Amino acid sequence: MTKKLNLLVMLVALGVIAWVVPAANVQAVSHSAVVSAQQDEPAEPAAQETAAQTFTGQIMNHDGKYALHGEDGKTYHLDNQDKAKEFDGKNVKVTGSLDEENMTIQVTEIEEVEA
Numbered sequence: 001m002t003k004k005l006n007l008l009v010m011l012v013a014l015g016v017i018a019w020v021v022p023a024a025n026v027q028a029v030s031h032s033a034v035v036s037a038q039q040d041e042p043a044e045p046a047a048q049e050t051a052a053q054t055f056t057g058q059i060m061n062h063d064g065k066y067a068l069h070g071e072d073g074k075t076y077h078l079d080n081q082d083k084a085k086e087f088d089g090k091n092v093k094v095t096g097s098l099d100e101e102n103m104t105i106q107v108t109e110i111e112e113v114e115a
Contacts (some may be wrong), residue, residue: 052108055094059087059110068094068105080107091115 057070059078066084068076078084078094087110095109 052095052097055096055098055105056092056113057094058091059084059089061088068092074103077102077104078107079104080110083107083110086110087112 055068055070055072055076057068057072057076059066060069066078066081066088068078068084070076076094076098079096084107090112091114093111093113094105094107096105096107098105
């Protein structure tokens, strides 16, 4: 009788193992597929930038830093200080992308305009 009981216990144990192993394998494959898919997604930009825009106003020097005092009443920092220096005190049109978080224009071009 004990041999039959041992055989029954072993069969049940093998059945449980046969049922658990494929389920664990499927779960592992699903997890690796999700991780792989997440790695393929493009990274989002760190700062909110917009497409190229134009801003008009006057370039002024404040404590050694050049900024654009826009006609809209806002003050914009300029990332290209060397280029801005050429237009100190002049009315200009600045083309570039605005980083709204820092209120900084990534300058593409600066050109003088008539007041």
